[in-house]
Amino acid sequence: MKRFMTGLCMCVWLALCSVAPVLAADDLASEQARRQVEQPLNNAPVWKEVRSGQQNYTSVRGVDAGVLINPGGQTWRALRNGPVTLYGGLIFCVFALAIGAFYKIRGKIMLSEPKTGRLIERFNSAERIAHWSMAISFCILMASGLVMLFGKHVLLPVIGYTLFGLLAQLCKNVHNFVGPVFLMSVLFFIVMFVKDNVWQAIDALWIRKVGGLVSGEHVPSHRFNFGEKTWFWLGVVFLGLLVSASGLVLNFPNFEQGRLLMQQANIVHVVSALIIMTLSLGHIYIGTLGMEGAIDGMKSGYVDETWAKEHHELWYNAAKHTARHSDEIQRSPDTSGSVART
Amino acid sequence: MARMKFICDAERCIECNGCVTACKNEHEVPWGVNRRRVVTINDGVPGERSMSVACMHCSDAPCQAVCPVDCFYKTEEGVVLHDKDLCIGCGYCFYACPFGAPQFPQSGAFGLRGKMDKCTFCAGGPEADNSEDEFRKYGRNRLAEGKLPACAEMCSTKALLGGDADVLSDIYRERVLKRGKGAEIWGWATAYGKPEQKPAEQPAKTGEKS
Ligand code: SF4
Ligand code: SF4
Numbered sequence: 001m002k003r004f005m006t007g008l009c010m011c012v013w014l015a016l017c018s019v020a021p022v023l024a025a026d027d028l029a030s031e032q033a034r035r036q037v038e039q040p041l042n043n044a045p046v047w048k049e050v051r052s053g054q055q056n057y058t059s060v061r062g063v064d065a066g067v068l069i070n071p072g073g074q075t076w077r078a079l080r081n082g083p084v085t086l087y088g089g090l091i092f093c094v095f096a097l098a099i100g101a102f103y104k105i106r107g108k109i110m111l112s113e114p115k116t117g118r119l120i121e122r123f124n125s126a127e128r129i130a131h132w133s134m135a136i137s138f139c140i141l142m143a144s145g146l147v148m149l150f151g152k153h154v155l156l157p158v159i160g161y162t163l164f165g166l167l168a169q170l171c172k173n174v175h176n177f178v179g180p181v182f183l184m185s186v187l188f189f190i191v192m193f194v195k196d197n198v199w200q201a202i203d204a205l206w207i208r209k210v211g212g213l214v215s216g217e218h219v220p221s222h223r224f225n226f227g228e229k230t231w232f233w234l235g236v237v238f239l240g241l242l243v244s245a246s247g248l249v250l251n252f253p254n255f256e257q258g259r260l261l262m263q264q265a266n267i268v269h270v271v272s273a274l275i276i277m278t279l280s281l282g283h284i285y286i287g288t289l290g291m292e293g294a295i296d297g298m299k300s301g302y303v304d305e306t307w308a309k310e311h312h313e314l315w316y317n318a319a320k321h322t323a324r325h326s327d328e329i330q331r332s333p334d335t336s337g338s339v340a341r342t
Numbered sequence: 343m344a345r346m347k348f349i350c351d352a353e354r355c356i357e358c359n360g361c362v363t364a365c366k367n368e369h370e371v372p373w374g375v376n377r378r379r380v381v382t383i384n385d386g387v388p389g390e391r392s393m394s395v396a397c398m399h400c401s402d403a404p405c406q407a408v409c410p411v412d413c414f415y416k417t418e419e420g421v422v423l424h425d426k427d428l429c430i431g432c433g434y435c436f437y438a439c440p441f442g443a444p445q446f447p448q449s450g451a452f453g454l455r456g457k458m459d460k461c462t463f464c465a466g467g468p469e470a471d472n473s474e475d476e477f478r479k480y481g482r483n484r485l486a487e488g489k490l491p492a493c494a495e496m497c498s499t500k501a502l503l504g505g506d507a508d509v510l511s512d513i514y515r516e517r518v519l520k521r522g523k524g525a526e527i528w529g530w531a532t533a534y535g536k537p538e539q540k541p542a543e544q545p546a547k548t549g550e551k552s
Contacts, residue, residue, distance in 0.1 A: 029384045036389035041521065043352065046383050046391045057385035059359060060376045062445070068381045068393060070440050077404045077438045148410045148432070156412060165428035168411045172430045176453040253433065253449040263437050 028052075053260065063256050076263035084267065088274035089150055095278045099285050109216070109291040111306050118323040119302035120316070128301055130192045134185035134236075140178045142277050144171035149270065176251050183244035190237055196223040197232040202314065220313035231283055239276040243269060302329065344506035345420040346463055346485075348494065349514060350394045353521065354501030357382050357392040361493035361502050365396070368464070368492040369481025375445045377461040378493055394493070394502045397422060397443035397461035405435035405444060405460075419485070420507075421463040426479045431455040463504070464491040 032045040055066040064070070123131070147155065148171055156164045205219055206226035212219045219225065224232070249257060249265035287294050293307040305323050308316040357380050365371065365378045378396035399422045406414035406422065413428035414435075424435075433455055435444040446455035457479075466483030469476035476483060484492060494504030503510050 029387050029389075032384055032389040033387055041353065043389075043391060046352070046389070049383055057382040058379050060362065060379035061374075062376065062379075062442075063449070064442055065376075065379055066381060067442060068383065068395060070442055073404055073438045073440050077408050081407055152410055152412050161412075161425075161428060165411050165413070165430070168428075169430045172432055172453070180452075250433075251453050252451050253446075253453060253455060254451050256449065259437050259442075262433070266434075266437065 063253070064258050067259075070259055072260045072263045076267065079267055080270065084270050084274075085149060085153075088270065092274060092278050092281075096281055099281055103285070103289065106214075108289065109286075111292050111304075111310055112218075113306050113310070115293075115304040115306050116323075118305045118325055119329060120305060120308050120319050120323045121301055122297035122303045122308070123301050125301065127192050128298060130185060130189040131298055134182065134189050134240075137178050137182040137185060138280065141175055141182055141273075142280070144175040144178075145273055146277075147171045148175070179244070179247045179251055182240075183248070186236060186240040186244060193232060193236075197229045199226075199229060203229065218310045218313070221311075221315070223312060223315040225312065231279070235276055235279055235283070239272050239279075243272045243276055246272065302326075343418050344508070346399060346465075346505065347420075347507040347510055348396065348398060348463075348491070348502065348504045349510050351501045351503070351514065351517065352391045352393055354499040355380065355392040355394055356499055356501070358498060360496050360498055361394045364492045364496035365461070368484070369462075370477075371459070371481065372447055375447055375459050377443075377445060377459065394497075395441050395443075396493070397439075397463070398441055399463055400440075404438035404440065408434045408438045410434060415468070417465060419463075419465070421465045421485070423462055423465060423467055423480075424458065424460070425468050426457040426459075427468075429457045431457055433458075435460075464489070 028045040028049040032043070032049075035042050035045060050068045051071055053067055053069070053071040055064070056068060058066045147168060151164060151168060151171075155167070159167070200222055202221055203226040206221060209215065209217060209219050211225060211227050246265040246269035250262060250269060253262075287298065291311075293304055294311075296307070297303045305316070305320065308319065359380050362376060362378050362380060366376065369377070371377060378394060380392055380394045382390055382392045384390040399420060401420070403414060403416070403422050405424075406412075406416075409424075409429075410432060411428045411430055413425040414422055415425070416422055431446065431454070433444075433446065433453070435458055436442070436446070443460045444458045445460060446458060448454055448456045462480050462483075464482060464484035466472070466476045466486065467480035469479065471483050471486035482492075484490065489495070491504040494502045497503075503513060
């Protein structure tokens with residue numbers, strides 16, 4: 001608890017010290033001028049000023065070159081190396097284990113009735129491209145980001161300095177170039193999916209029954225249920241944009257932004273990335289291992305009638321007239337993008 | 343074994359930038375990279391002070407603590423050095439360093455900064471002492487030649503001192519004792535209020551000077 005409070009205090013302080021320097025500098029300069037007469041050799045005001053992080057004069061050009069002491073550095077170090085790495089890593093691992101345990105106990109969520117073999121188009125190709133470009137870039141960023149945050153503690157002792165140096169170099173460059181691709185695909189994805197993720201009255205039922213996750217009950221929903229909508233708004237829209245925006249601050253030092261902004265952006269970036277990665281484990285699990293038939297929609301674009309009925313009943317009711325047999329689809333794949341929406 | 347340190351005496355530094363120039367020349371540091379700089383506080387205001395600053399070779403070095411590839415190491419003399427072959431140019435050391443010592447040859451888009459460069463206390467890098475490779479990456483290894491850092495050697499007012507911490511503190515202590523006018527420099531008045539006795543009044547000015 002104490003450590004948590006220190007972390008919190010430091011966050012607040014990090015935010016405050018961006019405004020602090022402007023406050024006192026002028027007073028201190030005039031106080032020093034006065035001291036020069038009253039108490040020559042007493043430089044206390046100067047040294048107070050130095051800790052404020054203000055820009056002084058220097059003939060050397062460079063980012064923050066005029067700042068003698070970088071006041072945020074220690075805070076950033078303590079946060080990043082301390083609670084962010086420790087608790088971030090712990091939460092990520094614990095969540096992964098929890099999913100493993102859930103799989104052991106609950107097992108794969110199977111369809112309760114046999115598949116009919118008649119398919120309904122769930123995602124058209126544009127939607128799948130949006131999803132997969134986001135998903136693939138996300139996975140690359142996750143892997144390379146994990147190497148850069150935890151590699152020093154986990155990989156370096158195992159594979160040694162030379163190999164880890166090369167790997168980290170690769171990860172850093174890949175991370176920096178794939179990052180903007182992720183941002184683009186997030187924007188594309190939001191535009192494509194926002195309409196069907198607006199909250200609807202039926203979502204209340206899903207919340208009441210926690211999606212039937214525990215009971216195994218099928219809760220009716222439109223095209224997306226409340227769980228998917230939450231992942232859309234929290235994961236993709238909020239965290240996805242937050243992680244991208246803070247990433248941009250770090251990725252383009254050519255705009256000569258100062259260190260304080262970079263320190264703050266880094267903390268925001270790492271924290272939001274750790275949350276989104278942890279949550280993504282749940283999404284990836286339920287989309288692949290955790291539920292029979294869930295991956296089909298994103299793989300081929302089509303889901304079986306039974307799956308549609310059991311997991312998205314209201315959507316199924318509106319879309320069942322489009323159901324066709326898989327052979328028919330193979331003969332004339334419908335690429336007109338006519339996914340039924342409700 | 344000596345513990346190497348820099349100290350800059352703000353009462354002596356005259357902001358001539360001799361140290362900056364000496365460093366650039368000694369190590370043939372690329373354009374745009376300055377391992378040392380002089381910062382002037384309250385420039386142009388009475389009581390302004392200048393400080394020459396570079397890597398201070400911290401005992402608990404923040405750069406070393408945050409580097410994701412752990413490329414920093416400390417020599418027996420307490421000099422903080424790094425391995426440019428490992429450095430990935432992430433800039434974290436620059437965020438963490440209290441003195442803004444780490445420098446980057448580029449600040450390109452997509453975080454392309456190149457390999458970090460900083461003051462080596464004229465002690466080179468992991469390569470063989472005074473080898474060509476070492477010079478190309480880290481500059482001259484004066485310590486291996488039995489010399490002290492070029493910046494401090496060059497300093498015209500001996501404001502900037504570099505070398506064994508014990509020797510430096512003796513020099514500085516002596517300076518403070520000779521220079522001081524008693525308790526003022528220790529901040530006595532700061533702690534207990536302003537001195538009651540004002541310094542002697544300036545003779546009253548008679549007439550306007552042109
Ligand atoms: S680079 Fe900065 S943090 Fe690292 S040893 Fe030098 S002064 Fe300390
Ligand atoms: S820029 Fe290089 S030396 Fe600095 S923290 Fe990154 S990898 Fe380490």
